[in-house]
Amino acid sequence: MIKMVVVVFKQVGLKMQLLLAIAFFPYFPVVAQDTGESLFKANCMACHTIGGGRLVGPDLKGVNAKYEKEWLTKFIKSSQSMVAAGDEQAVKLFNEFLIPMPDPPINEDQISTLLTYIKEQSQPIEEEITSVADVIEKPGQSSLVKVETSPDRGSFGFIEIILLSVMGIEIFTIFILISVVFMISKHINGLK
Numbered sequence: 001m002i003k004m005v006v007v008v009f010k011q012v013g014l015k016m017q018l019l020l021a022i023a024f025f026p027y028f029p030v031v032a033q034d035t036g037e038s039l040f041k042a043n044c045m046a047c048h049t050i051g052g053g054r055l056v057g058p059d060l061k062g063v064n065a066k067y068e069k070e071w072l073t074k075f076i077k078s079s080q081s082m083v084a085a086g087d088e089q090a091v092k093l094f095n096e097f098l099i100p101m102p103d104p105p106i107n108e109d110q111i112s113t114l115l116t117y118i119k120e121q122s123q124p125i126e127e128e129i130t131s132v133a134d135v136i137e138k139p140g141q142s143s144l145v146k147v148e149t150s151p152d153r154g155s156f157g158f159i160e161i162i163l164l165s166v167m168g169i170e171i172f173t174i175f176i177l178i179s180v181v182f183m184i185s186k187h188i189n190g191l192k
């Protein structure tokens with residue numbers, strides 16, 4: 001008897017593990033993998049915006065078009081090494097901002113992911129969306145443009161309820177009046 005209980009318990013336990021594994025499976029890669037957005041937020045956002053203007057460092061909008069990818073990767077990896085090595089553009093930047101950009105704790109793959117993210121974020125939204133149909137076809141592409149396709153009409157509003165009850169009372173009153181008139185005319189007819 002105890003053996004049976006143990007066996008059943010084991011099976012249930014195994015199934016629970018399987019169920020948990022299936023339930024959480026889709027989330028693991030998302031948690032484990034760096035996205036450009038999470039990397040940017042964690043390492044760059046304190047000093048940079050993409051299209052939001054200058055902070056501690058320059059606005060990074062369109063930076064991919066300004067420099068070679070190789071230069072950008074090297075600069076992000078260690079900007080001060082480049083300044084020290086006398087790289088013309090790095091020295092010019094440093095002389096303008098006078099604040100050393102710290103070396104972020106990320107590798108080249110992550111820098112590449114970041115650069116792709118900065119490139120994506122640099123694209124003007126106005127060009128991508130040319131009509132309302134575009135917005136509906138590409139939901140989630142623009143966080144700046146919000147289109148109300150269907151205002152919430154799921155439930156009656158307060159005013160609608162008041163109007164409906166007024167209408168109901170009116171119909172009821174008319175009904176009573178008609179029956180009163182009917183009764184009076186019957187009464188009058190009976191008197192004749």
Ligand code: HEC
Binds near residue numbers: 058102114
């Ligand atoms: C502590 C603030 C700070 C942080 C954090 C920071 N930067 Fe910078 N960044 C700067 C400053 C300041 C400059 C201007 C150059 C200089 O002074 O060395 C700069 C310059 C740059 C440039 C050159 C821009 C241009 O228009 O020429 C790029 C690209 C850049 N940063 C990318 C990044 C990325 C990507 C991250 C995140 C991994 C990051 N930065 C994190 C401060 C920062």
